[in-house]
Amino acid sequence: MTKGKTTTADGAAPMDPLWQEHGRPERAEGEPALVIDVGGFEGPLDLLLHLARAQKVDLARISILALAEQYLEFVDTARQVRIELAADYLVMAAWLAYLKSRLLIPQQAKDEGPSGEEMAATLAFRLKRLEAMRDAATRLVNRNRLGRDVFARGAPEHIADDRKSVFEATLYDLLSAYANLRQRQAVTQVTIEKRQVWSLSDARDILMRMIGEIGEDWHALDRFLLRYLVAPADRATAIASAFAASLELAREGQVELRQDGAFEPIFMRRGKTPLPRDGQ
C-alpha cells in the first residue's frame, strides 16, 4: 500500500483519492502520474487511449512498451486496493503482459507467433481507430441537430402519403413487442445463483473475449491469463474452469489449442470455422 495513505477499513474509499497522491514528490519525466477514475472509462482500450494521451505525443509515436507498463501498473494497483475490474480490463492486461514479454525477449527462431512489433502495431492501430471514431462521434454530435438547432414544421398538416399500408410499425416495435412478451412469460422461473467459484460459463465468457483480442496467430496466453484474471486463492478453480472451457471452445471450432509437450505453455488462436453462436 502506498505510504502515508490511509484507506478505510473495507477499501471503500472514494475513487479519486486512491489515485491522486498528494504530497508526493514529482514523478520522473515521461512517467505521468496515474489519476484515474476507473468508472469513467469505456473499457480497456479507452483507458489505454487515455494513457497514450498522457504521453503527449502523436499516437504514431507512442511507446507501446511504456504504455503496456503503465497499464499493467494500473491493474496491479487496482488489484492491491481490491478494486474489482471488469473482465475486459483483465483480458487486456493479460494480453499486454504477453506483448511486453514479446517486446523484451528476442524472438526464438522456431517461434511461430507474431512478433512483438506486429502485436504493438496492431494495438496502435486499434487505438488510432478508436480515437478516430471518438472524434467522429464528437463531430457528429456537435452538428446542427434537428430539434435542437434546426426545426421541422411545428404544425404539420395532413398529407396523403404514399405508404401502401395504412398501419405504421417499425421493425423495432415488432421486435421489442416480441421480446417483451416472451420475457414476460419466461420471467416466472428466474433463479439467481450465488457465484463462489469460476463457473464454466464465466470462464467461457472470458475466453470468448480473449478470442477477440488474439486473432489468428498463436499466442501463449495461459500464464498471463491466470496472473491477471484471478486472485491467487481462486487459481485452482480458474485453471480447471478455463481449461475445460477452452476444450469446449476448441470442440466448437471457436479456438485452436496447441501444446508442444507436457508442462509447456498452451498456445491459443482464433478458430478457422466458428460455429454459429446463436444455436441456429
Next chain:
Amino acid sequence: MAAVEIEPEDDLIEAEQGAVESAFVEAERIAEALIFASAQPVSERSIAERLPAGIDARAVLARLKAAYAPRGVNLVQVEDHWAFRTAADLSFVLRSGETEARKLSRAALEVLAIIAYHQPVTRAEIEEIRGVQTSKGTVDVLMEAGWVRFRGRRRSPGRPVTFGTTRDFLDHFGLETLRDLPGLEELKGAGLLSGRIPPGFRMPLPPADDELAEDEDPMTASDIEELGLLTPGGSDEE
C-alpha cells in the same frame, strides 16, 4: 466589417440604408423560422420580442405575407397571431388520400411478431404463447394491413388454419427473408431481451421459404371461401 475611411456623405447614407435593409431581411428570416417551427400560431408580440431592436415587426410580417402570397404556402393572420398554411387552392393535393397511418396496437404487434417467428402457427398456439385470448379483430387488422395470410391447415384434429407472413410484411419491415429476423443472441445483444433468461428459453427459427411444413396441408379454394364467409378463425374454432 473593416473600418472604412471617412467617405462622402452619399455613400454613408447608402451604406446605412444597406445596413437597415439587411437587418430587415434578417428580421424576416427570424420571423419566418419562428412561425414555421411553432406548433401554434405565433403572436405578433412574441415575434417582435425576438427581432433585432428597432425593427417594426408589423412591417416585417406584412412583407413576408406579400412574399408568400403567390406561393404554395401562405402566411396567414388570425387576429394578432400568425401561421403558415398551405394555399387553399392546393387542398386537392393534400387531401386526396385521407388515409392517416394508424399505429398498430400492442396486441397486434405481439400477434404479428409471434406469427413471424413461429409460423406456421395456429390461433390456439398464438394464444398459448401470449397467455391470453386473442380477439378476432387483431388478426383481421394484420390481414387488412396485408402482413399476415392464411398459409394452410395443420394436419391435426380440427385441422386448424395456420398463419404466416407475406411478402409485404418483409418489404415493410425491411427484411430480405424471414431468416433476417434477429435471433435470441441478437435480441439479447441489442438489449431487447434483458435480465436473466431461463435456460429452457428457445426462439424458433422462422422457415427459410414459403414451403408448407410437413404437417401442413395447402389451403384449398373451398377453404378460403369458407373462411371468407365465416370470418377467419372465429373464437370457437372447433
Next chain:
Amino acid sequence: MAAVEIEPEDDLIEAEQGAVESAFVEAERIAEALIFASAQPVSERSIAERLPAGIDARAVLARLKAAYAPRGVNLVQVEDHWAFRTAADLSFVLRSGETEARKLSRAALEVLAIIAYHQPVTRAEIEEIRGVQTSKGTVDVLMEAGWVRFRGRRRSPGRPVTFGTTRDFLDHFGLETLRDLPGLEELKGAGLLSGRIPPGFRMPLPPADDELAEDEDPMTASDIEELGLLTPGGSDEE
C-alpha cells in the same frame, strides 16, 4: 409529348414557353405545399406522382431549394426525401430550454458513430473496435431513437445480424447522405474504417525521441485528425 407540327411563329413559341413556365410554377407550388405540410421528409417519388404530367420533379425541387436557400426556412434533402427545416444559423433564436435534444451516453454516442461509419457492422465488430462489451441497452437506446436499425445478416459463419443507420439519423444530424458524414473520406483513406491494419501503417519502435524540444508543442492525434478533416474554407459552405 404531343408533337406540334405548326410552323414556329414567334408568338406561339412565346406563348408555349409561357405555358410551360406557368406549369412549372404551379408544380413548384404543389411541391412546396406537399413538403411544407409534413414534418417528416417527403419522398421524391410521392412528390413526382402529384405533379402535373411531364414535369421534372427533380428540376422543380432544385429550383425550390435555390429559392429557399437564403431564407429563414430551407429546403433540405435527406437521401431521396425532401423536407423544410429552419436555417441552422437561426438556432440562437429558436433554441429553447424545453426542446433539449436527447442526451446520449458517451458509450451510445460511440456506438452510433461506429455504426454510422462502419455500416453494415456486426455487434462483434463494434465490440472489437471499442475493445469492450457493449452493455445491454446501448444499441436498444439507439434503435428506440430511430437512428439505428437491423440491416440484414452478414454472409459469414453464424450469419450475424448487421446494423446500420436510418434516414431519421441523417435527418437528425443534417446529413444529405451517408457520404456527408464528417471526415468519412479521410478516415477511409487512412484505413481507419477497416478491420485490418492498412499496409502503410507503421509504428516506429521503440521511439528514440519521445522528448519534445523546448520550443515544440506536442502534436496530439486529434490535432492531426482535425487538420486533415477540416476542409479548408470551413464551416458552412452550402
